[in-house]
Amino acid sequence: MNKRTIGVFFVLLLIICPRAEAQGVKSVRINEVMITNETNFQDNYGVHSAWIELYNSSFGSVNVESCFLTNDKNNPKMYPIPKEDILTEIPPHQHLLFWADGLPNRGTFHLNFLLDPTKENWIGLYDANGITLIDEVTIPAGILAADQSYAREDDGSTNWVIKGQDNRHYVTPNANNMTKDSNSKIESFKLRDHSGILMAIMAMMIVFSCLLLLATSFKLIGKISIWINKRNQIKSKGLSNKNEVKEKDFGNTPGEIYAAIGMALHEYQDNVHDIEDTVLTINKVKRNYSPWSSKIYTLTETPRKH
Amino acid sequence: MGEFLLNNLSDFWNLTGFANASATGLIMILVGILFIYLAIRHGFEPMLLIPIGFGILIGNIPFDTNAGLEIGVYEEGSVLNILYQGVRQGWYPPLVFLGIGAMTDFSALISNPKLILVGASAQFGIFAAYMVALLLGFEPNQAAGIAIIGGADGPTAIFLSSKLSPNLLGAIAVCAYSYMAMVPLIQPPIMRILTTQKEKLIRMKPPRAVSQTEKIIFPIVGLLLTCFVVPSALPLLGMLFLGNLLKESGATRRLADTAKGPLIDSITILLGMTVGASTQASEFISWSTLGIFFLGLVAFIIATTSGVLFVKFFNIFLNKDNKINPLIGNAGVSAVPMSARISQNVGLEYDPTNYLLMHAMGPNVAGVIGSAVAAGVLLGFLS
Numbered sequence: 120m121n122k123r124t125i126g127v128f129f130v131l132l133l134i135i136c137p138r139a140e141a142q143g144v145k146s147v148r149i150n151e152v153m154i155t156n157e158t159n160f161q162d163n164y165g166v167h168s169a170w171i172e173l174y175n176s177s178f179g180s181v182n183v184e185s186c187f188l189t190n191d192k193n194n195p196k197m198y199p200i201p202k203e204d205i206l207t208e209i210p211p212h213q214h215l216l217f218w219a220d221g222l223p224n225r226g227t228f229h230l231n232f233l234l235d236p237t238k239e240n241w242i243g244l245y246d247a248n249g250i251t252l253i254d255e256v257t258i259p260a261g262i263l264a265a266d267q268s269y270a271r272e273d274d275g276s277t278n279w280v281i282k283g284q285d286n287r288h289y290v291t292p293n294a295n296n297m298t299k300d301s302n303s304k305i306e307s308f309k310l311r312d313h314s315g316i317l318m319a320i321m322a323m324m325i326v327f328s329c330l331l332l333l334a335t336s337f338k339l340i341g342k343i344s345i346w347i348n349k350r351n352q353i354k355s356k357g358l359s360n361k362n363e364v365k366e367k368d369f370g371n372t373p374g375e376i377y378a379a380i381g382m383a384l385h386e387y388q389d390n391v392h393d394i395e396d397t398v399l400t401i402n403k404v405k406r407n408y409s410p411w412s413s414k415i416y417t418l419t420e421t422p423r424k425h
Numbered sequence: 426m427g428e429f430l431l432n433n434l435s436d437f438w439n440l441t442g443f444a445n446a447s448a449t450g451l452i453m454i455l456v457g458i459l460f461i462y463l464a465i466r467h468g469f470e471p472m473l474l475i476p477i478g479f480g481i482l483i484g485n486i487p488f489d490t491n492a493g494l495e496i497g498v499y500e501e502g503s504v505l506n507i508l509y510q511g512v513r514q515g516w517y518p519p520l521v522f523l524g525i526g527a528m529t530d531f532s533a534l535i536s537n538p539k540l541i542l543v544g545a546s547a548q549f550g551i552f553a554a555y556m557v558a559l560l561l562g563f564e565p566n567q568a569a570g571i572a573i574i575g576g577a578d579g580p581t582a583i584f585l586s587s588k589l590s591p592n593l594l595g596a597i598a599v600c601a602y603s604y605m606a607m608v609p610l611i612q613p614p615i616m617r618i619l620t621t622q623k624e625k626l627i628r629m630k631p632p633r634a635v636s637q638t639e640k641i642i643f644p645i646v647g648l649l650l651t652c653f654v655v656p657s658a659l660p661l662l663g664m665l666f667l668g669n670l671l672k673e674s675g676a677t678r679r680l681a682d683t684a685k686g687p688l689i690d691s692i693t694i695l696l697g698m699t700v701g702a703s704t705q706a707s708e709f710i711s712w713s714t715l716g717i718f719f720l721g722l723v724a725f726i727i728a729t730t731s732g733v734l735f736v737k738f739f740n741i742f743l744n745k746d747n748k749i750n751p752l753i754g755n756a757g758v759s760a761v762p763m764s765a766r767i768s769q770n771v772g773l774e775y776d777p778t779n780y781l782l783m784h785a786m787g788p789n790v791a792g793v794i795g796s797a798v799a800a801g802v803l804l805g806f807l808s
Contacts, residue, residue: 304807305807327545332650334541340642341635
C-alpha cells in the first residue's frame with residue numbers, strides 16, 4: 120500500500136466520521152444568560168444580579184476549573200474559574216450558574232465583570248489555555264427586558280430564544296431549559312408503531328445487514344486464506360503441473376482430517392507410554408545409599424552441653 | 426427489669442423472619458428451593474440455577490424493612506445492594522461476555538460464514554415477542570426488555586433491561602435464565618415438528634480447518650464491522666471479541682485462562698445470586714411477572730421456529746452438496762453451547778453417525794453476536 124493510498128484511506132475515514140468528537144470540557148455550553156435581574160433568582164447573599172448558566176452536554180462529569188469566562192474578546196483570561204472547588208464539577212447534563220456582579224471576592228461563582236443592558240453583550244468560555252474558545256454567545260443590545268433571559272431553546276441546542284415573556288417560555292436558572300416528562304423516542308414509537316411491526320422490520324434489517332456484512336467479510340477472508348495456504352503448499356512441494364495441483368485440492372482440507380491425525384498421534388503417544396518399563400507397585404523400592412540424600416548431613420547438630 | 430427484658434425480647438421478635446413472614450415471600454422461597462432441586466436432581470443449568478435459587482432464598486428471608494438494618498438487596502449501602510449494582514448498572518454482563526469470548530471457538534463460523542445468517546434469523550423471536558408484548562399493553566421500552574429474553578442470552582437480557590426497563594429487571598433476568606435451563610425441553614419438539622425425515626438426515630460438508638491468522642482477524646474485524654453499525658452494542662460485543670482475541674492470539678494465554686476461568690466463575694456466582702436476591706416477593710410477584718414469563722416462552726418458541734424455518738428456506742438456494750441440516754436452525758439462539766448440543770442429540774436420534782455439533786456451533790456463536798446486536802438496536806431506538 121503506497122503513501123497515496125494510505126492518505127486517501129484516512130481522508131475517507133475522516134469524511135465518514137464527521138461527528139467524532141471528544142467528551143470533556145469542550146462539551147460545556149453557555150446555556151442561558153440573564154442581564155437585568157430585578158425579581159428573578161437570588162444569589163446566596165440575597166442579591167439579584169445578572170447570571171450566566173453553563174451546561175454540560177456530555178454524559179460524563181466535567182470540571183470547569185481553570186477555564187475562563189469573559190465578556191471581552193481582547194481579554195480571554197478575564198475571569199479564571201478558581202481551582203480546588205469541588206462545586207466547579209458539572210455532573211452529566213447538569214448546570215452551573217455564575218453571577219456577573221463584579222464581586223469575585225464573594226466566591227467561586229461571582230465573576231469579576233458585569234453585563235451591560237444598554238449594549239451588545241458578548242460572553243465567551245475559554246479552555247484552561249486561554250486560547251481555545253469552547254463556546255460563545257452574543258446577546259444583541261436591548262432585546263431583553265428586565266427578568267428576561269436569552270437561552271438555548273433546549274439544553275445545548277443551537278436555537279436561541281428569549282425567555283420570560285410569557286408563562287410558556289419561563290426563565291430556568293440552574294434547571295433544564297425544556298422540561299421533558301417523557302422519552303420522545305418511546306412516545307414516537309407508541310404513536311407511529313403501536314403494533315411493533317415497523318420496529319421488527321427495521322431491527323431485523325439492521326441485524327441481518329450487520330451479520331451479512333460479517334458473513335461476506337469472512338467469506339472473502341476465507342477465500343484469501345485458502346488461496347495463500349494453497350500457494351504456500353504448492354511452493355513447498357515444488358509443484359508446477361496445474362492438473363496435479365487441482366487434484367490435491369490444497370487449502371480445503373476439512374478439519375476432520377486434522378482431527379483424525381491428531382487423534383492418531385494421541386493414541387500413538389499413549390501406546391508409547393504404555394510400553395514403558397515403569398511398574399506401579401506397593402512394594403518398597405530399594406534405593407542405593409547416597410550421602411546427598413542422607414538426613415544426617417543436612418540437619419544442624421546441637422552442640423553438646425558440658 | 427422484667428419489663429425491660431420483655432420489651433427487648435418483643436423488639437427482637439419483631440425483627441425476626443417469623444414476625445415478618447408473608448405468604449408471597451414463602452411462595453418465593455418455595456420457588457427458590459424448586460430451582461435448586463431442578464439444578465441438582467435434573468441437572469438443569471446448575472451453574473446458573475443454584476446461585477439464582479439460593480439468591481431467591483436470600484432475597485426472600487423476611488425482615489423488618491423499616492428497621493434500617495441495611496441488609497436488603499434494595500436498601501442502599503447494604504452488601505447485597507452493592508453486589509446488586511453489577512446487575513443494576515449492567516457491569517456484570519460485559520464481564521460475562523469477556524469470559525464467553527475467551528471460551529468460544531469461532532472456527533465453525535469462520536469456515537462456513539453463511540451460518541452467521543442462521544444466527545441472525547433466530548433473532549426474529551425477539552422482535553415477534555416485542556410485538557406480542559405491545560399487544561399485551563406493555564410500554565415499548567418494557568416490551569423491548571422483555572422481548573430480548575428470546576435471544577436466550579441471560580447477560581444480554583440483563584444488560585438491556587437494566588437500561589430500558591429497570592423495574593422489570595429481576596423478573597426478566599430470572600425468566601431468561603429459567604428458560605435457558607429449559608431449552609432442552611422447549612426446542613426439540615419444535616425441531617421435530619418443523620423438519621421432514623429427509624431434512625433430518627442431511628449430512629453437511631465437514632468444515633475446513635481454519636488458520637490461526639483467520640481466528641485472530643475474526644475478533645478484530647468482527648468488532649469493527651458490528652460496532653460501526655451498532656455502537657450501542659459496544660459493551661457486550663467489545664468484551665466478547667476482546668475475550669476471543671485473548672484466546673486466539675496465543676500470546677495472552679494467562680489472561681484468556683483468567684477470563685474463561687476464575688473471572689467468569691466469580692461473576693456468574695455474583696450475577697446469579699444477586700439476580701435471585703432481587704426477586705423479593707414484594708417486587709416480584711405481580712401480574713406483569715406472569716406476563717413476562719409468558720412472553721419469554723413465546724419469544725423462545727418463535728426464535729427456535731424462525732431459525733429452523735430460515736434454514737429450510739435457505740436450502741432452496743443452496744446446491745445439493747452444500748445443504749444445511751435444519752436441525753441446526755434452533756442453535757441460532759445464543760444459549761451456548763446448549764442449543765448446539767440439542768441439535769447434535771436430536772440429529773443423532775435419526776442418524777447415529779451424523780454429528781451436527783460442530784456445524785451447530787456456527788449459528789450458536791452467531792446467535793451470541795446477533796442477540797447483542799439486536800440488544801444494541803433496541804437500545805439505540807428506545808433509550
